[in-house]
Amino acid sequence: MPAIVLVGAQWGDEGKGKATDLMGSDVDYVVKFNGGNNAGHTIVIEKDGKREKYALHLLPSGILTPTCTPVIGNGVVVDLAVLFEELDGLEARGVDTSRLLVSANAHIIAPYNRVLDKVTERFLGSRKIGTTGRGIGPTYADKMARNGIRVQDLFDEKILRQKVEAALAYKNQILAKIYNRRAVEVDEVMDELLGYAERLRPMVADTSLVLEQALNEGKTVLLEAGQATLLDVDHGTYPFVTSSNATAGGACTGSGIPPTRVNTVIAILKAYSTRVGEGPFPTELEDANGEFLRKTGAEFGTTTGRPRRCGWVDTVVGRYATRINGVTDFVVTKLDVLTGLETIPVCIAYDVDGVRHDEMPVNQTDFHHAKPIYEELPGWWEDISTCRSFEELPANAQAYVLRLEELIGARVSAIGVGPGRDEIISRHSLLGA
Ligand code: GDP
Ligand code: IMO
Ligand code: MG
Secondary structure, eight states, rough: OOEEEEEEEESSSSHHHHHHHHHGGOEEEEEEEOOOOOOEEEEEEEEEEEEEEEEEEEHHHHHHHTTTTEOOOOEEEEHHHHHHHHHHHHTTTTTTTTOEETTTTTTEEOHHHHHHHHHHHHHHGGGGOOOOOOOOOOOOOHHHTTTBBBBGGGGHHHHHHHHHHHHHHHHIIIIIIOOOOOOHHHHHHHHHHHHHHHHHHEEEOOOHHHHHHHHHTTEEEEEESSSOOOOOOOOOTTSSSSSSSHHHHHHHHHOOOOOEEEEEEEEEEEEEEEEOOSSOTTTBBBHHHHHHHHTTTBBBBBTOOOEEEEEEEEEHHHHHHHHHTOOEEEEEOOOGGGGGEEEEEEEEEEEETTTSSSSSSSSHHHHOOOEEEEEEOOOOSSSOOOOOOGGSOOOHHHHHHHHHHHHSSSSEEEEOOOOBBOEEEESSSOOOO
């Protein structure tokens, strides 16, 4: 079977975790290929008639499916303390986590990078990015600067010490001289990292090879993005982005699966827009409508608890996601949240200083100046959370989805009508042609 890529179309928190979980039993491997514990995926599962909520940060969402092997790919940055905390938390709730594989080439978030993320943000003041403070940016910076610590380094103490010494020789200068912080001891870092080595050892694998063999055996591999298209370091609203490639291209570099193996790209699009942290957001609502979306959609960060900024759906962004990722199928989530609105504005283009833009402006300043041009669609009042087929949706809800489909340029194959695993309308298989 070919590989399937699943990405976020907007600024994150579109419901990628739920979509991945939904496909769980049809998929043999779920690979996280970018990001780290900056991600937060909430999955709601019905168990013995009760709703159980799981919040995953570092682990791929496939971990909740017993038949699925979860994989942390080489493109991920791993905070080992968080990894084991999350595994322990799931084990305590009866989830079998023994199948987890971790790439030997994944980078480790060293303790000094957590500190640096936080102090850098504080230092930036009003120019801050609004990061999650998990050490993501400094760890990817080390990777590119070739100063990083990788999973495989934990199993060669001599090499690990050399790398930690080299990193700290430089980082301690920055911590002490620029940020006036205490220098970090080499032994402190060594003790922390080595303390995890033996527990990690059985999970470590050449994951690219494992995945190639799986594909050759006809297994289905799902490559699941953290973050989203507009948070991608190359294609997002730079510099207000994360430090990895969250778009479909990143799925290949972050997993070691070549592009010729991928034939399906699923993008998750929330029926409205949200953003956490700083940066431009043309359709943002700072009024009662924004409050309505935040409240009704429970838009508070899974990772940091911050209230998410909310706005109407932006199909310029959706179209851009289709182009950058080569989307074959969209999953539109949280359609239920829009129930009860008289009309629903849909952004179809931008007005940038008097000039209409139908595509994402390439220039950062233009995007900051972009004012949404809206088309108003009629709303609906019926509760749609029990609808399980497209035809059961009220006519106006159907029309809303069909108009989105037209504007974003790829078919909408599934529609979320609630947070639960079964609260979904399926229109086309997500497993590819
Ligand atoms: P992710 O980071 O893309 O995995 O998304 P998050 O988990 O951070 O945020 C999505 C939130 O929306 C979670 O709380 C989900 O339980 C919830 N959710 C997902 N799909 C739907 C849906 O169709 N309707 C509603 N009401 N909630 C949904
Ligand atoms: P999921 O996978 C929403 C945002 C942060 C900040 C910027 C950079 O749940 O969709 P970072 O800590 O990555 O250096 O922060 O990116 N951000 C997210 N926003 N959902 C996420 O993940 C995010 N991961 C990072 O808020 O603006
Ligand atoms: Mg999230």
